[in-house]
Amino acid sequence: xxxxxxxxxxxxxxxxxxxxxxxxxxxxxxxxxxxxxxxxxxxxxxxxxxxxxxxxxxxxxxxxxxxxxxxxxxxxxxxxxxxxxxxxxxxxxxxxxxxxxxxxxxxxxxxxxxxxxxxxxxxxxxxxxxxxxxxxxxxxxxxxxxxxxxxxxxxxxxxxxxxxxxxxxxxxxxxxxxxxxxxxxxxxxxxxxxxxxxxxxxxxxxxxxxxxxxxxxxxxxxxxxxxxxxxxxxxxxxxxxxxxxxxxxxxxxxxxxxxxxxxxxxxxxxxxxxxxxxxxxxxxxxxxxx
Amino acid sequence: xxxxxxxxxxxxxxxxxxxxxxxxxxxxxxxxxxxxxxxxxxxxxxxxxxxxxxxxxxxxxxxxxxxxxxxxxxxxxxxxxxxxxxxxxxxxxxxxxxxxxxxxxxxxxxxxxxxxxxxxxxxxxxxxxxxxxxxxxxxxxxxxxxxxxxxxxxxxxxxxxxxxxxxxxxxxxxxxxxxxxxxxxxxxxxxxxxxxxxxxxxxxxxxxxxxxxxxxxxxxxxxxxxxxxxxxxxxxxxxxxxxxxxxxxxxxxxxxxxxxxxxxxxxxxxxxxxxxxxxxxxxxxxxxxxxxxxxxxxxxxxxxxxxxxxxxxxxxxxxxxxxxxxxxxxxxx
Amino acid sequence: xxxxxxxxxxxxxxxxxxxxxxxxxxxxxxxxxxxxxxxxxxxxxxxxxxxxxxxxxxxxxxxxxxxxxxxxxxxxxxxxxxxxxxxxxxxxxxxxxxxxxxxxxxxxxxxxxxxxxxxxxxxxxxxxxxxxxxxxxxxxxxxxxxxxxxxxxxxxxxxxxxxxxxxxxxxxxxxxxxxxxxxxxxxxxxxxxxxxxxxxxxxxxxxxxxxxxxxxxxxxxxxxxxxxxxxxxxxxxxxxxxxxxxxxxxx
Numbered sequence: 001x002x003x004x005x006x007x008x009x010x011x012x013x014x015x016x017x018x019x020x021x022x023x024x025x026x027x028x029x030x031x032x033x034x035x036x037x038x039x040x041x042x043x044x045x046x047x048x049x050x051x052x053x054x055x056x057x058x059x060x061x062x063x064x065x066x067x068x069x070x071x072x073x074x075x076x077x078x079x080x081x082x083x084x085x086x087x088x089x090x091x092x093x094x095x096x097x098x099x100x101x102x103x104x105x106x107x108x109x110x111x112x113x114x115x116x117x118x119x120x121x122x123x124x125x126x127x128x129x130x131x132x133x134x135x136x137x138x139x140x141x142x143x144x145x146x147x148x149x150x151x152x153x154x155x156x157x158x159x160x161x162x163x164x165x166x167x168x169x170x171x172x173x174x175x176x177x178x179x180x181x182x183x184x185x186x187x188x189x190x191x192x193x194x195x196x197x198x199x200x201x202x203x204x205x206x207x208x209x210x211x212x213x214x215x216x217x218x219x220x221x222x223x224x225x226x227x228x229x230x231x232x233x234x235x236x237x238x239x240x241x242x243x244x245x246x247x248x249x250x251x252x253x254x255x256x257x258x259x260x261x262x263x264x265x266x267x268x269x270x271x272x273x274x275x276x277x278x279x280x281x282x283x284x285x286x287x288x289x290x
Numbered sequence: 291x292x293x294x295x296x297x298x299x300x301x302x303x304x305x306x307x308x309x310x311x312x313x314x315x316x317x318x319x320x321x322x323x324x325x326x327x328x329x330x331x332x333x334x335x336x337x338x339x340x341x342x343x344x345x346x347x348x349x350x351x352x353x354x355x356x357x358x359x360x361x362x363x364x365x366x367x368x369x370x371x372x373x374x375x376x377x378x379x380x381x382x383x384x385x386x387x388x389x390x391x392x393x394x395x396x397x398x399x400x401x402x403x404x405x406x407x408x409x410x411x412x413x414x415x416x417x418x419x420x421x422x423x424x425x426x427x428x429x430x431x432x433x434x435x436x437x438x439x440x441x442x443x444x445x446x447x448x449x450x451x452x453x454x455x456x457x458x459x460x461x462x463x464x465x466x467x468x469x470x471x472x473x474x475x476x477x478x479x480x481x482x483x484x485x486x487x488x489x490x491x492x493x494x495x496x497x498x499x500x501x502x503x504x505x506x507x508x509x510x511x512x513x514x515x516x517x518x519x520x521x522x523x524x525x526x527x528x529x530x531x532x533x534x535x536x537x538x539x540x541x542x543x544x545x546x547x548x549x550x551x552x553x554x555x556x557x558x559x560x561x562x563x564x565x566x567x568x569x570x571x572x573x574x575x576x577x578x579x580x581x582x583x584x585x586x587x588x589x590x591x592x593x594x595x596x597x598x599x600x601x602x603x604x605x606x607x608x609x610x611x612x613x614x615x616x617x618x619x620x621x622x623x
Numbered sequence: 624x625x626x627x628x629x630x631x632x633x634x635x636x637x638x639x640x641x642x643x644x645x646x647x648x649x650x651x652x653x654x655x656x657x658x659x660x661x662x663x664x665x666x667x668x669x670x671x672x673x674x675x676x677x678x679x680x681x682x683x684x685x686x687x688x689x690x691x692x693x694x695x696x697x698x699x700x701x702x703x704x705x706x707x708x709x710x711x712x713x714x715x716x717x718x719x720x721x722x723x724x725x726x727x728x729x730x731x732x733x734x735x736x737x738x739x740x741x742x743x744x745x746x747x748x749x750x751x752x753x754x755x756x757x758x759x760x761x762x763x764x765x766x767x768x769x770x771x772x773x774x775x776x777x778x779x780x781x782x783x784x785x786x787x788x789x790x791x792x793x794x795x796x797x798x799x800x801x802x803x804x805x806x807x808x809x810x811x812x813x814x815x816x817x818x819x820x821x822x823x824x825x826x827x828x829x830x831x832x833x834x835x836x837x838x839x840x841x842x843x844x845x846x847x848x849x850x851x852x853x854x855x856x857x858x859x860x861x862x863x864x865x866x867x868x869x870x871x872x873x874x
Contacts, residue, residue, distance in 0.1 A: 039416060090602060096415065097362050101557055102601045104550055108594030115587050224546060228427050235420045267435050272428040276421060280409060283417045304765050305753055308721055309743035488735045488742040495726050498715035505675070505713070506727045506788060507701030508735065516738075 009140065011258045017146040019253025020153025021215050023246050024208030025226075026233040027160070028201020034177045034240015036092055036194055041103040043205060044223030044230055045110040046076045050206025051218035052114065055123040065128040069210045076206030077199045084198045092194075107223045114220035122217040145214060152211065157246060160204070164242055173197055177240040229256075232275050237285050244287030312486035321568045325471055329464075336463035337535075342575050343470035344531035347477055349556045349567025351524035354481060356553075357562030358490065359517050360497030361411070362419055364549050365426030366525060368406065369399040371544030373526025375433065378446045378539035386452035388469065392530045399526020400519050402429075407518035411511060423546070430544040445540035449533070459535065466535040473531060477524055484520065485564060493517055497562075554597055560609025569608045626689030628653045628822035629674065629705070629792045634683035636673055636846075643669045644680065645847035651792065655822045658837035660830075662866060666846040667826045668710055671794050675707050676700050687792065701730075704791030708781045710800055710826075716770040720761060720780050723769060724752035727787035755783045759813060775806030782813055792822045799829055811835065834858070842866070 029043040050072035057068040091099050126132075127145040135144040164170030172193055176183040184190050209218065216226055233252055237245030252271065259270045278286070328339055348370055355361045373395035380391045410421040433440045440446055457465040484490045496503050496510055503510050533539045542548060551574070559570030574593070581589040604611050629651035636644040643666045651657055659667050672678040674685055676697035684693045692700055715723050728748050729735040743749075756762040759779045764772055769780060778798060785793060798814065799807045807829075814836055817823060827833050833840065834854050841851040842863055850860055857863055 033416065039419070087598075087602070095605075096419070097356070098601050098605055100362065100364070100419070101553065101597055104553075105594040105597030105601065108550075108590050108597070110594075112587050112589075112591030112594065116591075227546075228423055231420050231423065235417055239416065265435055267431050269428060269431045269435065272424045272431065275424050276409065276428075279413065279417050279421055279424075283413045301753060301757070301762065304721070304762075305746065305749050307766065308719075308725075308749055309746055312741035312743050483741075484738055486741045486743070487738050488729050488740075488745065488748075489738045491722070491742050492726060492729070492735045494718060495715050498717050499713055501677075502709075502713045502715065502784075504677070504697045505701065505707060505709070506784065507698045507730045508726075509698055513736075 006140075007261070011261055012254060013142055013150075014146065015254030015257035016250070017149045017153075017253075018215055018257055019249040020149050020157075021208050021212030022229060022233050022253055023249035024153065024156065024211070025205045026208075026230045026237075026245050026249065027242060028198075028204045029230055030234045030237060030239060030241060030245045031173065031177070031197050031201050033234060035173065035197055036088070038088060038092060039096055039099040039103065040088070041100060041227060041231075042106040042110070042223060043201075044227055045107060046080060046202040046205040047209030047212075047216075047226075048110070048114065048218060048220075048222035049079065049209070050076045051209035051213045051222070052118055052123065053206075054210035055125050055213055055218055056118065058126065059124055065131070069207065072210040073203045073206045077203040080199045080202035081195060084195050088198070089194075107227075110223055111220050114222070118220070120220060122219040123213065125213040125218070127214065149211060149215075156204075156207070161242065169193075169196070228272075232271070235285055236275060236278050238287035239285065241285070241287045244285055248286065321565070322475065329467055329471075333462070336467045338575070338579060340463055340466040340470045340535050341532065342572050343467070343474050344528050344535070345552070345555070345575060346567045346571045347470075347474050347531070348525055348528035348552050349559070349571045350474075350478060350481055350564070351521040351528065352552055352556050353561060353564060353566055354484070354517055354521045354524070356556065357564075357566065358485060358493045358497060359514055360500075361514060361518065363422040364419055364546070364553075365422035365424070366521075366552060367544050367546070367548035368422075368426040368429045369403050369522035369525035370529040370548065370552075371426075371429060371433070372402045373399040373529030374533040374539045374543040375440060375446065375529075376526070377530035378449055378533040379439070381449040381451050381534065381537070382446060386450045388451055388454040388534050391451075391534060392473070392527055395530035396523040396526045399529070400523035403522020403525075404515070404519045407515045407522070411514050411518060423549075426544060426546065426549060430541065430546075433544055434541055440539075440541075443541055445538055446533075447538060449537040449539075451534050451537055459537075463535070470531050470535065473527065477527060481524070482564065484517075489513065489516070494562075554593065557597070557600060557607050560607035560612075563609050566607060566609060573608075627651055627686070628655065628688060629824070630686040631674065632684045632686075634670075634673060634680055634685065636669065636678060636680050636682075643846050644673060644683075645845070646683070647843075647846075647848055649841065649848065651822050651824055653822050654819050655824070656836055656838045657822075657824045658833045658840045659824060659826045659843060660828070660833060660840060661843035661849075664845075665843045667843055668796055669846070670843065671707055671796055671826065675705060675794065701788060704789070705794075706785045706788045706790035706792070707794040708785050708796055708798060710796040712774070712777045712781055714769045714777060714780055714784070717768055719766050719768055720756065720772065720783075721749070721752055721765040723780055724755055724783045724787045725749055727784045728752045728755075731788050752783075752787060755787055759783050760809060773806075775802040775809075778802055778810060779813070782810070786817075790821055793817070793824070795823065795825045797826055797828065799827065799832055807832070 025044065025047045029040060032038055032040050032043065053075050054068040054072035057063040057071055058065065091102060131145045131148050133144050134141040135147055137147065164173065172183070172188050176188060176190055176193055216222065229252065233245050233248045237248030255274060256268065256271050260267065263270070325343065329336065332339065352366050355363065376398040377391045377395040380394060385391065406425045410418060410425065413421060434442055451459060453459065454465065454469050459465045492508055492513055495508070496513060500510060529543055555570040555574040556566050557570065558573055559566030559568065578589060581592065600607060606613065627650045631647055631649045634644055634647040647670065659670065661667055669678065673680050676695060684691055686692065687700065687703055687705055692703070715726070725748055726735070728751050732748060734745055734748060753762060753765060756765055759782060761776055761779050761783070764776065769777060772780070782798065795814070798810055802810065811832060825836060837854055840854055840857045842849040842857065844866055849862060849866065850857065
């Protein structure tokens with residue numbers, strides 16, 4: 001009996017840490033797709049970029065953890081702006097197929113670029129000394145870094161939700177997601193808003209990629225490998241929703257960890273089957289809008 | 291001629307023109323002339339040629355659902371891979387007869403298409419796109435984990451393919467080339483027939499305005515499911531051709547890479563005019579063959595760049611470019 | 624009482640807290656020339672969407688020639704003769720005018736599911752479609768893609784498509800909407816020449832059209848029926864005048 005409890009706690013713990021990473025990466029995608037109606041399959045590239053910058057600064061230049069992660073986030077945000085204004089903008093409202101193809105092309109380019117710049121192997125990630133090792137929580141020991149991930153994730157999520165509830169920027173985003181034309185007629189600068197929201201989403205993805213480098217290894221094919229998980233979080237959570245993907249990420253994170261632990265011969269098979277069932281039952285996602 | 295007779299002539303000529311759209315145009319013989327010619331002009335490249343022909347069939351099957359019915363899928367490799375593995379497993383477990391293997395593979399792929407389509411085609415937009423990806427990834431995962439059956443990441447080996455209609459599969463790929471060419475031709479005839487039938491015309495209606503199709507009494511869901519299943523069968527045949535002629539099946543046949551690549555190949559040639567695959571597939575595969583020899587990493591970069599450029603500047607692919615060129619030439623004349 | 628061509632009982636629909644259709648009782652008699660009017664946002668198009676099956680009602684029933692079709696999908700209702708046109712032209716823009724109508728006629732005749740024989744072989748279908756184009760005066764543009772036609776002529780194609788389905792009940796959603804006044808004449812003529820057996824419901828804002836074509840008028844306000852009756856009674860009704868405050872009064 002105590003074995004079952006111990007296993008459940010373990011699954012919940014690791015699942016929660018995984019969920020935090022998934023959410024941080026995916027929330028930006030939900031906003032992009034809900035706000036601009038743009039199918040951005042290249043979203044994972046920003047997560048990978050953040051991870052690459054952070055890990056290479058830490059391992060090759062001995063930069064500290066916090067500054068390295070910050071650098072990754074800033075780089076991603078800076079790169080996202082010209083990408084949105086020059087390229088993505090042309091395809092807002094275009095055929096879904098065109099958006100898919102454009103972003104797939106970008107992903108392919110990023111995979112090659114990653115391999116060229118950093119080589120084909122996964123980037124080593126060593127958490128700072130303060131966050132390494134084990135920590136005692138109650139009667140058990142848990143890896144410190146993962147505990148940090150959970151706490152940091154919770155803090156970030158709360159800050160994000162409060163920010164979107166309380167600030168004008170957040171209100172504008174919510175209005176524009178709800179009804180783009182109405183928002184424009186009320187004087188909201190949707191063009192600038194889109195760029196800002198896209199940059200924010202990319203920055204969050206980079207944060208998720210950098211912090212989560214221990215769970216989702218940083219390698220050239222990162223954006224392709226994990227694309228399906230990001231898409232699952234967003235479509236099950238509901239496009240344009242901020243909270244929906246959080247619960248979807250929780251569900252996915254815990255379920256994935258659980259299935260892989262209890263039924264490793266099946267791998268992620270049940271996750272996909274579960275996604276199919278959920279999306280058939282609620283095609284707009286659990287918290288989706290029209 | 292009285293005015294009345296004159297209008298009747300016009301009416302009849304319009305109806306005639308409309309009714310004759312399905313007639314064969316001489317230009318449609320070109321791809322086959324080129325394919326047959328290539329056999330004699332490039333005797334050292336017949337193995338690649340066979341691959342190209344089989345992949346054209348894969349692209350053709352995608353054109354039916356994407357170009358004609360307007361269904362955007364990221365998981366078409368699911369049916370392709372099913373066909374490949376079924377044909378491979380048959381050959382590896384004692385039944386190496388190619389043609390029957392092809393037909394059984396087609397049936398298996400059609401089943402996968404029917405079942406997944408019945409589920410997936412109830413949705414639309416991003417959800418549909420996602421679910422096509424989920425189905426393909428599920429199959430990939432299943433093939434990966436069932437490695438005692440499929441060989442997993444190492445791939446399925448030990449395939450023994452028997453001679454097709456008395457012709458041995460030789461080392462030069464001559465038999466493989468003709469096998470693929472004839473199969474492609476027959477499947478193309480089928481595809482062409484479907485496209486010009488009333489059913490095929492209704493698919494273009496579904497693609498142009500689905501809402502309107504409901505409003506004229508069309509059973510949209512069943513039409514889409516039917517073409518999805520047929521396209522699945524054709525994709526399965528394509529996969530079986532590849533596995534039979536290379537005598538190997540790896541996990542790659544079910545990968546997102548494969549689904550993405552065939553999408554790109556079709557886009558390069560242009561969707562919805564039945565010949566996009568005939569142009570895009572050889573273009574892509576020959577380029578890839580050249581590049582892979584030089585540097586496989588750069589290949590990914592350049593094909594990504596080409597895709598981005600095509601989407602931004604030439605969204606109708608070669609068809610669109612050709613169309614624009616033809617119109618420009620007509621203006622000069 | 625003989626069966627109505629189309630009837631709704633207590634038809635209701637809500638989007639969350641917003642009630643867009645409020646217990647609508649409606650009867651359309653066979654051979655009717657009936658108009659549905661009301662201010663913007665009254666729920667007229669929603670009513671059409673509910674009746675045709677594009678939307679699912681939260682409550683109420685719909686009867687087509689006496690049979691309950693509430694659970695029937697849209698395409699099935701079309702097969703039974705319930706046809707509509709769209710307020711904003713919804714045609715196959717990339718396809719030719721002739722093709723648009725041929726698709727409709729083909730669906731009606733059941734030839735559209737044929738996979739094997741070329742569509743060109745079915746001359747009867749094509750000729751019937753072409754004859755419809757001739758009747759509506761748009762036959763000279765038969766082979767042009769719909770998107771190249773003037774908007775007024777596109778509206779005529781809409782009507783041709785609807786007629787190709789041989790409707791028993793025809794719902795015209797603002798047939799003259801967006802059409803320059805010089806071209807509305809053709810559309811009005813077409814409507815007046817429709818076979819007398821068809822039960823016709825027109826949604827319109829143009830009062831001239833309404834009073835010229837309708838023998839019976841229903842007024843819809845905020846999703847509910849305000850009043851129904853003969854045109855003279857409606858024109859004289861003070862409640863209707865109040866609802867249309869600011870609009871031109873009908874003498």
